[in-house]
Amino acid sequence: xxxxxxxxxxxxxxxxxxxxxxxxxxxxxxxxxxxxxxxxxxxxxxxxxxxxxxxxxxxxxxxxxxxxxxxxxxxxxxxxxxxxxxxxxxxxxxxxxxxxxxxxxxxxxxxxxxxxxxxxxxxxxxxxxxxxxxxxxxxxxxxxxxxxxxxxxxxxxxxxxxxxxxxxxxxxxxxxxxxxxxxxxxxxxxxxxxxxxxxxxxxxxxxxxxxxxxxxxxxxxxxxxxxxxxxxxxxxxxxxxxxxxxxxxxxxxxxxxxxxxxxxxxxxxxxxxxxxxxxxxxxxxxxxxxxxxxxxxxxxxxxxxxxxxxxxxxxxxxxxxxxxxxxxxxxxxxxxxxxxxxxxxxxxxxxxxxxxxxxxxxxxxxxxxxxxxxxxxxxxxxxxxx
Amino acid sequence: xxxxxxxxxxxxxxxxxxxxxxxxxxxxxxxxxxxxxxxxxxxxxxxxxxxxxxxxxxxxxxxxxxxxxxxxxxxxxxxxxxxxxxxxxxxxxxxxxxxxxxxxxxxxxxxxxxxxxxxxxxxxxxxxxxxxxxxxxxxxxxxxxxxxxxxxxxxxxxxxxxxxxxxxxxxxxxxxxxxxxxxxxxxxxxxxxxxxxxxxxxxxxxxxxxxxxxxxxxxxxxxxxxxxxxxxxxxxxxxxxxxxxxxxxxxxxxxxxxxxxxxxxxxxxxxxxxxxxxxxxxxxxxxxxxxxxxxxxxxxxxxxxxxxxxxxxxxxxxxxxxxxxxxxxxxxxxxxxxxxxxxxxxxxxxxxxxxxxxxxxxxxxxxxxxxxxxxxxxxxxxxxxxxxxxxxxxxxxxxxxxxxxx
Numbered sequence: 001x002x003x004x005x006x007x008x009x010x011x012x013x014x015x016x017x018x019x020x021x022x023x024x025x026x027x028x029x030x031x032x033x034x035x036x037x038x039x040x041x042x043x044x045x046x047x048x049x050x051x052x053x054x055x056x057x058x059x060x061x062x063x064x065x066x067x068x069x070x071x072x073x074x075x076x077x078x079x080x081x082x083x084x085x086x087x088x089x090x091x092x093x094x095x096x097x098x099x100x101x102x103x104x105x106x107x108x109x110x111x112x113x114x115x116x117x118x119x120x121x122x123x124x125x126x127x128x129x130x131x132x133x134x135x136x137x138x139x140x141x142x143x144x145x146x147x148x149x150x151x152x153x154x155x156x157x158x159x160x161x162x163x164x165x166x167x168x169x170x171x172x173x174x175x176x177x178x179x180x181x182x183x184x185x186x187x188x189x190x191x192x193x194x195x196x197x198x199x200x201x202x203x204x205x206x207x208x209x210x211x212x213x214x215x216x217x218x219x220x221x222x223x224x225x226x227x228x229x230x231x232x233x234x235x236x237x238x239x240x241x242x243x244x245x246x247x248x249x250x251x252x253x254x255x256x257x258x259x260x261x262x263x264x265x266x267x268x269x270x271x272x273x274x275x276x277x278x279x280x281x282x283x284x285x286x287x288x289x290x291x292x293x294x295x296x297x298x299x300x301x302x303x304x305x306x307x308x309x310x311x312x313x314x315x316x317x318x319x320x321x322x323x324x325x326x327x328x329x330x331x332x333x334x335x336x337x338x339x340x341x342x343x344x345x346x347x348x349x350x351x352x353x354x355x356x357x358x359x360x361x362x363x364x365x366x367x368x369x370x371x372x373x374x375x376x377x378x379x380x381x382x383x384x385x386x
Numbered sequence: 387x388x389x390x391x392x393x394x395x396x397x398x399x400x401x402x403x404x405x406x407x408x409x410x411x412x413x414x415x416x417x418x419x420x421x422x423x424x425x426x427x428x429x430x431x432x433x434x435x436x437x438x439x440x441x442x443x444x445x446x447x448x449x450x451x452x453x454x455x456x457x458x459x460x461x462x463x464x465x466x467x468x469x470x471x472x473x474x475x476x477x478x479x480x481x482x483x484x485x486x487x488x489x490x491x492x493x494x495x496x497x498x499x500x501x502x503x504x505x506x507x508x509x510x511x512x513x514x515x516x517x518x519x520x521x522x523x524x525x526x527x528x529x530x531x532x533x534x535x536x537x538x539x540x541x542x543x544x545x546x547x548x549x550x551x552x553x554x555x556x557x558x559x560x561x562x563x564x565x566x567x568x569x570x571x572x573x574x575x576x577x578x579x580x581x582x583x584x585x586x587x588x589x590x591x592x593x594x595x596x597x598x599x600x601x602x603x604x605x606x607x608x609x610x611x612x613x614x615x616x617x618x619x620x621x622x623x624x625x626x627x628x629x630x631x632x633x634x635x636x637x638x639x640x641x642x643x644x645x646x647x648x649x650x651x652x653x654x655x656x657x658x659x660x661x662x663x664x665x666x667x668x669x670x671x672x673x674x675x676x677x678x679x680x681x682x683x684x685x686x687x688x689x690x691x692x693x694x695x696x697x698x699x700x701x702x703x704x705x706x707x708x709x710x711x712x713x714x715x716x717x718x719x720x721x722x723x724x725x726x727x728x729x730x731x732x733x734x735x736x737x738x739x740x741x742x743x744x745x746x747x748x749x750x751x752x753x754x755x756x757x758x759x760x761x762x763x764x765x766x767x768x769x770x771x772x773x774x775x776x777x778x779x780x781x782x783x784x785x786x787x788x789x790x791x792x
Contacts, residue, residue: 072785
């Protein structure tokens with residue numbers, strides 16, 4: 001389908017000024033074969049090279065051509081003056097991805113200041129974290145068409161927001177070089193893995209390499225956006241519609257990061273799953289509609305069925321069967337066995353006296369389904385296998 | 387409703403996306419206007435003004451079936467190939483004794499998604515893999531036939547790569563079996579010659595807008611019976627899909643769409659007249675492929691060694707992203723398609739190229755050019771003049787050229 005891009009985005013994407021092949025920052029480290037081949041194969045995540053006494057070249061990459069987008073960001077920093085001397089990037093991606101990379105580069109070029117401009121140091125649990133200050137939201141705002149009063153008249157299509165996460169992610173990876181030096185995807189040491197987990201949280205979406213904190217970072221803006229939509233009456237969601245709200249959050253997360261867009265296993269089955277993250281952050285919805293629509297968790301609450309890891313779900317079902325179904329069956333000389341759980345389908349086998357009666361097995365499966373729906377989760381289906 | 391001019395004023399349009407849809411021939415539009423405004427009756431009416439319009443249906447049936455050596459009496463009009471595919475699969479499986487279907491991984495979504503639905507309803511489906519050239523292999527099909535196989539549905543030619551499937555071989559193998567053979571010929575009809583009798587195709591679906599006819603009309607050709615060696619002919623059973631009045635022998639309800647049927651008939655007539663043009667189309671396609679290969683280093687042409695539709699070429703441009711290429715070509719009026727993930731709403735890559743085991747890093751760099759009898763040599767030259775510059779630029783952005791150069 002054809003995307004309705006803002007003119008600003010088209011203009012920026014058509015006239016890029018910071019393409020690495022033209023800027024040529026890599027020429028400064030001409031002889032570095034290892035770095036070059038890591039760049040060519042897409043293995044490089046982050047790197048740092050001192051060019052002379054004063055200047056350092058930082059490199060950060062994100063994405064892969066197989067996923068549809070790939071970006072490498074290069075920053076030449078003058079250390080004594082704390083300023084970005086030159087910036088460049090490689091981009092393999094669609095029009096909005098090129099536009100976002102270029103806009104990010106232009107913003108950095110305008111700011112120049114490295115620490116305090118491009119990123120800031122933040123203390124967390126006694127450790128310093130480097131937080132980028134050039135964010136997707138800012139890039140997206142800059143790419144929108146505005147009228148004379150500065151009101152946005154056309155913004156980047158929602159479906160294409162995920163293409164602009166490239167820049168922030170590449171910058172985040174680049175900042176890792178400041179604290180941890182070179183990082184190669186294939187050679188990640190255990191230390192570095194831990195470090196990535198520490199900065200970005202555990203890996204959630206394995207297909208698109210999206211980590212927990214990348215997802216949770218989005219929650220606040222989604223929350224705000226939903227709040228506004230509800231206030232204007234443009235959303236059908238009601239504050240007490242927990243499942244609907246989780247779904248809305250999930251859709252927005254997927255639009256912004258691609259997380260969950262391929263195999264879908266991280267929706268429920270992985271730990272942590274996207275659903276579990278949403279519910280952990282926002283377990284209660286505030287029906288009064290105060291400043292924040294969603295109230296953050298004060299303490300850990302019991303998770304609902306669909307947010308549980310697989311084995312806990314099986315356990316709940318097993319418990320329900322043991323408590324509510326098995327006793328009455330055993331009275332009649334039969335028994336029931338939980339065979340498998342596939343998605344929302346529970347497969348059970350009837351044994352003993354019940355197994356030989358075809359009609360009763362269908363009726364039983366229906367009965368078990370009603371019990372499980374009542375006590376465990378309302379979307380469960382029960383199938384009887386002979 | 388007003389006709390809005392194309393939002394981006396461009397001097398010329400070079401349309402090379404004919405596997406998506408085609409321009410209706412002006413002669414097709416002419417007959418359609420006639421049956422919309424002059425003879426606009428209902429062909430089911432008793433009065434002559436309406437009822438006599440049955441001749442339009444008859445003419446169209448004749449013209450269409452001539453394209454694939456079918457029987458006019460066995461042709462049913464539908465809203466297009468999607469409906470025809472839905473009907474063929476659901477209609478057959480409802481009556482079938484066995485619950486097994488064989489299809490391929492590269493089918494159109496209107497077959498694949500119906501198969502997925504049927505699986506939920508308790509049917510079993512085997513999805514045949516394809517070769518690196520994107521072709522289904524007869525041996526694989528034979529190996530997956532079971533006692534309870536009731537239906538085989540294999541497309542005639544693939545929409546993305548243009549690869550033609552070994553339909554005659556499959557038909558020949560199935561002709562003595564009580565298995566119904568359906569082929570989605572949407573991309574093939576009007577582009578190459580088909581023969582449902584010689585190739586033993588029991589059900590054939592197609593759509594008019596792929597060969598310069600109107601959108602929203604197509605059909606399903608249903609062979610009534612199959613002659614299994616020795617013994618009485620075996621009746622092919624299929625239930626109707628869209629129920630309504632007594633139109634089309636109760637097999638497909640809904641008022642006869644006479645203007646569109648007339649347009650379809652005219653388009654089929656013209657396709658038959660122009661069938662000699664396919665050599666010219668193929669020559670232009672080859673010119674395009676050859677020139678691109680010469681001027682753009684590192685390109686890969688998919689299904690190049692397979693039997694292909696004469697109008698289609700599917701080319702990988704490593705280092706340049708598909709949607710960017712389409713977008714930049716579109717700015718200068720050239721219309722093509724891509725299988726890139728970014729171009730789809732779902733962000734998923736082309737299932738066809740994935741099934742062909744195309745290198746994942748290349749799938750997002752794929753462009754499909756599909757020509758028609760309207761394509762001129764001058765248009766090919768316009769593309770060749772502009773495309774290499776665009777690829778070079780995008781490869782520069784991605785660092786591909788630099789990385790390649792060492």
